[in-house]
Structures are given as C-alpha cells and as structure tokens.
Amino acid sequence: MVKTARDTGSAVTDPRSFERAKALVHRIVADRHDRPSLVAGIACEVGAEIIEGIRQAGDDLNSVELSRRFATSRTPIREALMLLEKEGLVDVPPRKRPRVAVPDLQDIREIYRARAALFELIAVDVAKGVSEEGLARLRHAFAEMQASYRAGDVSAFVWANVDFYDQNTLLANNRTVKRILDSLLLRTARLRRLSLSQPGRMERSCDDHARLLRAYEDRDATLAAALIRSNHINALAALEAYLTRAA
Amino acid sequence: MVKTARDTGSAVTDPRSFERAKALVHRIVADRHDRPSLVAGIACEVGAEIIEGIRQAGDDLNSVELSRRFATSRTPIREALMLLEKEGLVDVPPRKRPRVAVPDLQDIREIYRARAALFELIAVDVAKGVSEEGLARLRHAFAEMQASYRAGDVSAFVWANVDFYDQNTLLANNRTVKRILDSLLLRTARLRRLSLSQPGRMERSCDDHARLLRAYEDRDATLAAALIRSNHINALAALEAYLTRAA
DNA sequence: TGAGCGCAAAGTGTAGACAGTCCTTATCCA
DNA sequence: TGGATAAGGACTGTCTACACTTTGCGCTCA
Numbered sequence: 001m002v003k004t005a006r007d008t009g010s011a012v013t014d015p016r017s018f019e020r021a022k023a024l025v026h027r028i029v030a031d032r033h034d035r036p037s038l039v040a041g042i043a044c045e046v047g048a049e050i051i052e053g054i055r056q057a058g059d060d061l062n063s064v065e066l067s068r069r070f071a072t073s074r075t076p077i078r079e080a081l082m083l084l085e086k087e088g089l090v091d092v093p094p095r096k097r098p099r100v101a102v103p104d105l106q107d108i109r110e111i112y113r114a115r116a117a118l119f120e121l122i123a124v125d126v127a128k129g130v131s132e133e134g135l136a137r138l139r140h141a142f143a144e145m146q147a148s149y150r151a152g153d154v155s156a157f158v159w160a161n162v163d164f165y166d167q168n169t170l171l172a173n174n175r176t177v178k179r180i181l182d183s184l185l186l187r188t189a190r191l192r193r194l195s196l197s198q199p200g201r202m203e204r205s206c207d208d209h210a211r212l213l214r215a216y217e218d219r220d221a222t223l224a225a226a227l228i229r230s231n232h233i234n235a236l237a238a239l240e241a242y243l244t245r246a247a
Numbered sequence: 248m249v250k251t252a253r254d255t256g257s258a259v260t261d262p263r264s265f266e267r268a269k270a271l272v273h274r275i276v277a278d279r280h281d282r283p284s285l286v287a288g289i290a291c292e293v294g295a296e297i298i299e300g301i302r303q304a305g306d307d308l309n310s311v312e313l314s315r316r317f318a319t320s321r322t323p324i325r326e327a328l329m330l331l332e333k334e335g336l337v338d339v340p341p342r343k344r345p346r347v348a349v350p351d352l353q354d355i356r357e358i359y360r361a362r363a364a365l366f367e368l369i370a371v372d373v374a375k376g377v378s379e380e381g382l383a384r385l386r387h388a389f390a391e392m393q394a395s396y397r398a399g400d401v402s403a404f405v406w407a408n409v410d411f412y413d414q415n416t417l418l419a420n421n422r423t424v425k426r427i428l429d430s431l432l433l434r435t436a437r438l439r440r441l442s443l444s445q446p447g448r449m450e451r452s453c454d455d456h457a458r459l460l461r462a463y464e465d466r467d468a469t470l471a472a473a474l475i476r477s478n479h480i481n482a483l484a485a486l487e488a489y490l491t492r493a494a
Numbered sequence: 495t496g497a498g499c500g501c502a503a504a505g506t507g508t509a510g511a512c513a514g515t516c517c518t519t520a521t522c523c524a
Numbered sequence: 525t526g527g528a529t530a531a532g533g534a535c536t537g538t539c540t541a542c543a544c545t546t547t548g549c550g551c552t553c554a
Contacts, residue, residue: 110423121364176357
C-alpha cells in the first residue's frame with residue numbers, strides 16, 4: 001500500500017500492544033482535555049500505527065486518503081497530523097505531503113541523553129519522598145517486567161517498562177517533566193522494542209531496574225540518579241549497536 | 248479591549264523587544280520549515296503579544312476577531328492557536344473560547360527545574376568541548392548582559408541573557424534539548440523580566456554568569472553544571488519571592 | 495431581591511469547494 | 525539510450541458555509 005523509505009523492523013500485529021500505543025498517544029495529544037474529540041481520535045489511531053510499525057518511517061500520510069478512511073473532511077485530519085508533528089512522529093513540510101518522520105542517529109542519541117537527564121531529576125525526587133505504597137507500585141511494575149522477560153515477550157516487556165517509568169513520573173508529581181518525557185518516549189517507542197530484542201538486553205534491563213528499586217528502598221537519591229542514567233546509556237548503546245549492524 | 252484575568256505585570260511597549268519575542272516564537276513554531284507561512288506569521292504575532300504582556304493571562308483569543316484582524320479565514324487562525332497551545336502559551340479547551348494560558352506556581356517551579364536539569368547537560372558538553380571561538384561568543388553575549396545591567400535596561404538584559412543561553416545550546420550542538428529548552432523558555436519569558444527586575448537580581452545574575460564563563464575557560468564541566476543549576480535555582484527563588492509578594 | 499429558566503447571539507468544529515503548487519508521467523530532443 | 529520538459533493529475537492551503545454548542549442576558553416566579 002505504502003512504500004518504505006527505511007525499514008526499522010517489522011510491524012507489530014498484537015492488538016493489545018496497539019491499544020497501549022494508542023493510549024500513549026492519547027494521553028499526550030489529548031492532555032487534560034479528556035472529552036472525546038474527532039481530532040484526538042484520528043491522531044491516536046495514526047500515531048499508534050506509526051509506533052507499532054504499521055506505517056514505516058518515510059511513508060506518505062496523504063490527507064485526502066486519510067479523510068476517506070476516517071470518513072471526515074480534511075480539516076480534522078490536518079489538525080491531527082499537526083499534533084503528531086509536534087510530537088515528532090510526523091513531518092509536515094509546507095506544500096508537500098506529510099510523511100512519517102525518519103529519526104536519525106543524532107536525534108536518537110539526543111533523545112536518550114535528554115531522557116536520562118530528566119529521569120535523574122525524577123529519580124532524585126522519588127528516592128527522597130517515596131512512600132511505602134509508592135514502592136509497592138514500583139515493585140508491581142517491575143514484577144510485570146520480570147514476568148514478560150521470563151515469558152520472552154518483548155512487546156509486553158516494553159510496555160511493562162513504560163509502566164515502570166510512568167510510576168516514577170507519577171510519584172515525582174511533576175507534570176511538566178512528565179509531558180516532556182512522554183513526548184520523548186513517543187519518538188523512541190518504536191525503537192525501544194528493537195533495543196530490547198537484542199540478546200541479553202531484557203535480562204540486563206531487569207538487573208538494572210532491580211538495583212534501582214533497591215536504591216529507592218534505601219532512599220539513596222544519588223545512587224538512584226546514577227542508576228537511571230546508566231540504564232539509559234546502556235539502552236542507547238544496545239540500540240546503536242543494532243542500528244549500525246542493520247546499516 | 249480584552250479583560251484581564253490575572254495581571255502579571257505591565258505590558259512592554261519597546262518595539263525592539265517585541266521583535267525579539269516574535270523571533271523567539273518563530274524559531275520554535277516554524278522550526279526548520281523556514282518558508283514564510285501564514286500560520287507561522289500569525290502564531291509569531293500573537294505569541295509575541297502574549298510574551299510581551301500585551302495580552303494578559305486569561306484573555307480571550309476569539310478566532311473570529313483574530314481572523315478579522317489578520318484578514319484571513321478562521322482555519323489558519325485555529326492552526327496558529329494550536330501551535331501556541333503546544334508551546335504552553337495558549338489554552339484551547341474543546342468547544343470553548345481559546346485563552347491566554349495562566350501558568351500556576353507549580354508549573355513555574357517545574358519548568359525552572361526541568362530547565363536546570365537540561366542546561367546541566369548542555370553545560371557539561373560545552374565545558375568539555377568549547378573552542379576558543381565559542382568562548383569568544385559567550386564572552387560577547389556576557390558583555391551584552393553587563394552593558395544592559397549598567398544601563399539598567401531590564402528588557403535588554405533579558406534578551407541578552409537569552410542570547411547567552413542560546414550560545415550555550417548552539418555550542419553543545421543538541422537540537423532536541425535546544426527545542427525543549429526553547430519551548431520552556433517561551434513559557435517563562437514573560438516572568439523572567441519580573442524576576443530580573445527584582446533589586447539586585449541583575450547584578451547577581453552577572454556575577455553567576457561570570458563564574459560560569461570562568462568554569463568554561465577552565466574546562467571544568469562539574470563546576471559549570473553546578474553553577475548553571477544554581478543560576479536557575481536563584482532565578483526561581485527571586486521569581487517566587489516576587490509572585491508571593493504580589494499575591 | 496434573587497434564583498432558575500429559556501432564548502438569542504456569538505463562537506466553535508467540520509464540511510465542501512477552489513486556487514495554486516507539486517509530482518508524475520509521457521513526450522521530445524540530443 | 526538518457527536527460528530535459530511540459531501537460532495532466534494529485535494534493536495542499538485557505539475560504540466560505542452551516543450545524544451544533546456555549547454564553548450571556550432578560551424574564552419569570554417565588
């Protein structure tokens with residue numbers, strides 16, 4: 001149907017994963033305006049298709065075709081694509097056809113480093129002020145990650161990992177940083193799966209997160225910050241290894 | 248013309264400052280698509296009016312009225328307002344009139360902390376790799392700050408300060424972090440003036456930046472990171488003091 | 495007087511149309 | 525054969541129109 005400019009792994013067809021992707025786009029795009037909106041619905045659907053690899057980097061996003069598919073006029077389609085452009089999922093050049101954004105290696109490096117810096121901020125706050133209930137939630141999310149790892153389910157692991165970090169940002173109670181991190185997550189969501197499907201990556205990630213959890217239990221903010229940073233550096237290294245090998 | 252929900256200081260009428268504000272909005276909103284665009288033009292104009300305080304927090308942004316003023320239809324107006332909403336300058340509730348966003352104290356705190364975390368990242372990179380030419384540019388920007396301080400021109404100082412930090416992000420060569428920082432800057436641009444007009448703030452800021460510059464000259468990344476963090480903490484403290492006194 | 499109700503005006507969200515730009519393809523010339 | 529070019533179709537940016545929602549105001553009734 002659409003031609004591929006740069007293949008970044010095969011499409012995910014698991015409907016549960018697709019729903020998770022849609023929800024992820026939704027909470028960024030719809031933000032606090034939680035009323036159902038035509039534009040937000042379109043953005044979530046198309047955004048999830050990009051994240052799940054159904055639409056590959058470089059694919060055309062023809063507004064006429066999309067308006068037919070969603071049985072609306074082009075106005076809401078254009079607005080939805082603008083939302084996705086702001087999140088870095090879509091590229092809308094003036095007077096030209098919108099396309100699925102093609103992230104380059106520098107972008108990816110920058111995103112991981114920015115994420116690391118902001119998560120350090122989060123980790124310090126969590127370590128300093130986490131309640132027993134908060135710890136329980138983190139443990140629960142971590143248990144999901146372990147279960148997915150044992151089941152060898154990369155897709156489930158990715159989303160469990162998202163949940164784990166979500167718990168962090170929620171506990172730190174910082175909307176601004178949460179928004180930025182969510183936005184950065186969106187851009188790399190597609191790639192995380194690739195990074196984590198590297199042999200040994202899930203196991204290593206589990207170890208790292210176990211240590212982070214212990215640092216939280218000990219209320220050791222400095223260690224937690226260092227660990228969360230190294231988590232990100234490791235993830236980036238695995239991803240870079242994959243991408244350079246693929247190229 | 249428009250009624251004020253919450254006054255956050257008087258409007259700036261200096262046309263040079265207004266042009267700077269417009270340019271600031273432009274580089275975020277138009278990003279790399281540098282072709283002149285109707286939507287971007289409207290967004291810059293309205294955005295600058297918000298930053299400069301010509302439109303106060305809570306003011307209505309009626310799309311019909313704006314379309315009359317810019318002699319266009321409502322479609323590009325709506326798109327421009329959506330862009331500004333993504334940057335946190337405007338609030339567009341569904342089915343209700345768009346308004347100039349009203350930042351609350353928690354938002355402001357979060358923004359300053361996020362900025363501090365990301366600027367640390369930038370400072371480390373700059374300190375590690377800055378060339379003699381880069382240092383010269385930083386010194387030049389700093390000299391502008393000092394000149395504005397001596398002239399007692401808060402508005403000029405604010406923009407000189409923006410230039411100084413711009414040099415930092417440019418030298419670190421990190422587009423992603425630059426984009427995020429620009430966006431965060433936009434949200435607080437209006438408030439920075441208030442913070443810096445506090446007695447002694449400009450002088451203190453000059454001292455802080457002089458020390459930062461020395462850290463760069465010594466290629467001391469750790470010190471530079473610490474200094475840039477403390478700059479932000481100081482600025483936030485001054486702003487909080489002003490806002491609580493005003494309330 | 496004051497709270498509740500209903501109506502008119504104002505404003506938003508979407509549709510559909512049109513002009514201008516871009517892209518593709520077929521044709522021409524070297 | 526290969527590269528330039530022009531015509532046609534495809535697509536975008538913007539405009540106008542319209543249905544539906546919200547808002548503000550005046551009226552009723554206690």
